[in-house]
Amino acid sequence: MAWVYLVVAGLLEAVWAAALEASRGFSRLVPSIVFVVALVLSMLGLAIALRDLPLGTGYAVWVGIGAVGTVIYGVVALQEPLGVARMACLLAIVAGVVGLRLVGGGH
Template sequence: MTWIALILAGLLEVVWAVGLKYTEGFSRPLATALTLAAMAGSVGLLGLALRGLPLGTAYAIWTGIGTVGTVIFGIVALNEPASALRLGCIAMIIGGIVGLKLTTA
């Protein structure tokens, strides 16, 4: 259950990171409310995951999911560059996430 909470927390991190772009400096009330709700949910689920996972592992995976998801969203939806170097860096982050998962009880 802790891993599910952590994965959901990471996905909500993607939602709020992307949502920040659409708040337009927190001037759009609905986008702002949704972004703040995603932030609260993300941190809340991270807190639940920390009950059963080491801090360093959980935090690194949480931010890794958020980073990779946000970059992929930017590439797919916002036409951000998808250079070989950029994709290689994403692959290294994913490798780190998998490595941490495999080395955590």
């Protein structure tokens, strides 16, 4: 169950990052509220997951999921470029996250 909390927390990290950008420096109310709610829930999910997972593994996976999710959001919603080199780097992050899941221990 810790891995489920961790994956959801990582996805929420991408949500709060996108909401932070959309808030325009906290000058827009709704994205600012989404940011705060997603941030709190993301941290809560990470904290719960870390009850059963090693800190290094949990944090690295959380960051990796959030980073890849944020880039995907940027490419799809904000028309950020996605070249071959950028795609290779994202695949390296995904491979690292999967690798940590396979060898990272925990429940």
